[in-house]
Amino acid sequence: MTYPGILIQALVFPGLAFSAAAGLFLSWVDRKVTARVQMRQGPPLLQPFYDVAKYFVKETCIPSGATPAVFWAAPLVGLAGATTASTMIGGSLLDPSRGYVGDLIVVIYLLVLPSLAVILGAFSSGNPLASLGGSREMKLLLAYELPFVLALAVPILNAGSIRLGDLAVTVTVARPSGVLALLVALICIQGKLGLVPFDLPEAESELTGGALIEYSGAPMGIFRLTRTMLLYVLPLFLVSAFCGPAAAGGALRGLICLVLLVVSVTLIRNTAPRLRIDQAVKFFWGPVSVVALAALALQAGGW
Amino acid sequence: MGMAVKILTRSLNAFHLSGSACNNCDIEVLDALTPRYDLERFGITLVGSVRQADLLLLCGAFNRKSAERLRRVYHEAPKPVVVAAVGSCACSGCIFRHSYNWEEPVDSYIPVDVYIPGCPPKPEAMIAAIVKTIAKLRGG
Numbered sequence: 001m002t003y004p005g006i007l008i009q010a011l012v013f014p015g016l017a018f019s020a021a022a023g024l025f026l027s028w029v030d031r032k033v034t035a036r037v038q039m040r041q042g043p044p045l046l047q048p049f050y051d052v053a054k055y056f057v058k059e060t061c062i063p064s065g066a067t068p069a070v071f072w073a074a075p076l077v078g079l080a081g082a083t084t085a086s087t088m089i090g091g092s093l094l095d096p097s098r099g100y101v102g103d104l105i106v107v108i109y110l111l112v113l114p115s116l117a118v119i120l121g122a123f124s125s126g127n128p129l130a131s132l133g134g135s136r137e138m139k140l141l142l143a144y145e146l147p148f149v150l151a152l153a154v155p156i157l158n159a160g161s162i163r164l165g166d167l168a169v170t171v172t173v174a175r176p177s178g179v180l181a182l183l184v185a186l187i188c189i190q191g192k193l194g195l196v197p198f199d200l201p202e203a204e205s206e207l208t209g210g211a212l213i214e215y216s217g218a219p220m221g222i223f224r225l226t227r228t229m230l231l232y233v234l235p236l237f238l239v240s241a242f243c244g245p246a247a248a249g250g251a252l253r254g255l256i257c258l259v260l261l262v263v264s265v266t267l268i269r270n271t272a273p274r275l276r277i278d279q280a281v282k283f284f285w286g287p288v289s290v291v292a293l294a295a296l297a298l299q300a301g302g303w
Numbered sequence: 304m305g306m307a308v309k310i311l312t313r314s315l316n317a318f319h320l321s322g323s324a325c326n327n328c329d330i331e332v333l334d335a336l337t338p339r340y341d342l343e344r345f346g347i348t349l350v351g352s353v354r355q356a357d358l359l360l361l362c363g364a365f366n367r368k369s370a371e372r373l374r375r376v377y378h379e380a381p382k383p384v385v386v387a388a389v390g391s392c393a394c395s396g397c398i399f400r401h402s403y404n405w406e407e408p409v410d411s412y413i414p415v416d417v418y419i420p421g422c423p424p425k426p427e428a429m430i431a432a433i434v435k436t437i438a439k440l441r442g443g
Contacts (some may be wrong), residue, residue, distance in 0.1 A: 031343070040341040047346050052315040054357070057307040059381035061354060209352035216354035216381040 014090025016083045020225060023232040024048045026262050030231065033266045052224050060217025065126030074121035075215075075222035081113025089164065089237050093254075094164035096246040097172045103163045107237065108149065114226050115141045115192065118201065118211045121223070125214035133210025135279050137201035140191055144198075144285035148188035150292035154181035154299045155241045164240065171244035173257070176303050180295035182242045184288055186261060189234040190268055191284070194227070197272040198280055235261040311357060311383065312437045314346040318356030318380070321381040322373055324363025328390035332360055335426035347433070358385045358433070361409055364392040364399040370412050377413040385436055387417045389429065394418045 009015055024245050026047040035042025062068055084109050092099045115137055122134030156162055160172040172178035191198040202210040212223055235258050239245055245254025275283065318335075321329050336342055339441055350356055353376050365373050377386070388409050391397040399405050409415055419432045 035341070038338045040338040041344050042341075043343050043346060045348070047314070047343075050310055050346060053310045054314040055355075057310055058383070061379065061381050167329065204351040207351075209350065209355065212355075213352040214354055220355060295367075 005028065009091060010083060010087045013051075014094065015087035016079075016229075019083070019086035019090070019229045019232050023225075023228040023230070024052070024166070026231050026235075027228050029259075029262060030266045033263060034270055037143065037267070037270045048228060052221055052228060055216070055221030055224060056137045056218055058217045060219065063126055063214045066214065067124040070120055070124035072219060074117045074124060075219045076116030076117075077120065077224050078114040078226045079111045079229075081117070082226050082233055085110040085237070086229060087235045089233065089240055092164035092168050093236075093240055093246050096168050097114070099163055099165045101161075101163050103164050103272045104152075104156070104167065104241075107164065108152070111192065111230075111234065111237065112145070114230055117226070118194075118223070121215065121219070122201075122211035127214045129209075130211055130213045133203070133207050133213070136203075137194075137211055139277055139281055140198060140201065143281040144188045144191035144288075147184050147284055147288040147292045150289060150296060151181040151184040151188065152241060154178060154295050155286065157296070157299050165246070168240045168246035169250075170243055172246060173242045173244075175299070177295045178242055178297035180291055180298065182238065184292045184295065185238050185242070186264060186290055187268075188284075189238065189261075190265055191280070192234055193230055193265065196269040197275045199269075199274055200277055200280065203274065217232075231265075232260065235265070304365050308440055308442075311433060312440050315358045315385070315433070315437075316350040316355050317347055317358045317360055318350055319360045320362070320364040320373065320376055322361065322363045322369035323394075324390070328392070330364035331423040331426055332362065332389060332429070335429050340426050340430060342430070344404050353380050356380050356384060358387065360387050361391050361393045361415075364396050364402075364405055365409055365412065366399075366404040367392075367406055368403070368404070370406065373412055374407070385417070385440070386413060386415045387419060387429075387432060387436070388415050389419050390424055391420050391422045394420050397422065 011017060028043065028045055031047065033041040062071060088103060088107055119134045119137050122130040122137065155167050155170065156174040158172045158178065159166045161167065172274060173182055194201055202212065212220065238261060239254050239257045243254050243257040244250045319329065319332055359377065359380060388394045393401060393409050396405055396408050417432050417436045419427055419429055
């Protein structure tokens with residue numbers, strides 16, 4: 001493929017522009033469902049767009065105790081990770097024969113970048129509350145990565161491949177092991193998205209915004225945009241790994257799975273209270289990992 | 304009306320700053336954010352950090368000690384920012400204006416855009432004030 005082609009894929013479709021638009025729409029769905037759960041009217045369709053765009057028309061304050069270079073680079077690193085991951089996942093769905101052996105592992109690493117960016121940004125801002133938020137994000141990252149990778153091992157074993165395209169044409173969720181693994185992965189993306197019950201890096205009540213407390217203006221807008229994109233990219237990743245959306249006649253199933261996943265994430269965040277960091281780590285390394293191992297054992301046993 | 308003003312007024316992040324208030328205005332501010340009034344319809348949400356604020360809600364009679372903090376918080380907020388004095392104490396000092404620790408009303412420390420009198424003001428009064436401020440910002 002030519003370089004302009006790659007650039008268009010990364011920046012327009014299925015990369016930055018498309019996944020940002022999809023993320024903004026899904027974030028509206030998320031807020032509207034939340035509003036209906038609380039018996040409210042909810043925000044208008046374009047509200048998530050205004051919320052992100054607003055940061056770009058405001059002043060950017062850089063705290064005097066901050067490291068400006070890292071303070072500015074961190075959100076860009078996160079955005080780059082989300083953009084590249086969305087391009088690779090979207091590309092493998094459009095044409096499952098494309099991609100290379102091991103691109104799944106690259107995507108798993110790319111999806112860590114946004115969390116890493118939050119940690120970097122938090123520590124570079126020089127605010128003690130942000131450092132607390134950053135260290136919580138780091139512990140949370142260590143906690144949910146183990147069950148997340150274990151859960152992804154189920155579709156990998158099922159498809160017998162570590163290529164995104166091969167996973168995208170295999171339906172893993174039709175097996176008992178696939179259902180269990182998808183549930184584990186759903187809980188893990190709740191942590192990756194930083195939503196309740198795992199919103200402790202941002203803990204509004206005790207850390208007043210936590211990791212991103214010092215961010216304002218354009219860098220804050222980029223963080224918000226990345227978070228919004230992840231609301232589309234992470235469920236899409238699970239759909240492509242578990243639901244076989246690129247298989248013959250699988251597009252509709254994939255779309256239904258995507259909407260179901262986003263609505264589940266929203267309902268979990270509306271009905272659960274926040275966990276403490278020790279509870280969250282115990283939860284991920286204990287029950288969630290055990291269920292992931294059980295799913296793996298079922299898969300190995302041919303279920 | 305510029306694009307920037309339109310975007311800004313469609314998505315106001317409120318930051319609630321309580322300076323030695325008796326807590327009644329604080330409770331009414333929280334009331335205004337409950338599902339009954341549903342301010343998210345108009346894009347108004349509460350934020351925890353002043354760095355992300357577009358609307359400062361000041362409650363209470365700011366005294367010698369808290370006025371210093373008020374100035375600092377105002378300078379930490381990224382501009383443009385709308386400042387609303389909520390309640391009679393923030394507007395004028397009210398019954399505390401002859402207190403030993405009271406110096407001046409809020410608007411002598413920082414510029415205030417809108418005054419919402421009342422002890423405490425009703426959520427409807429706050430919403431009316433914010434609507435008027437948005438209309439003024441848009442040049443209506």
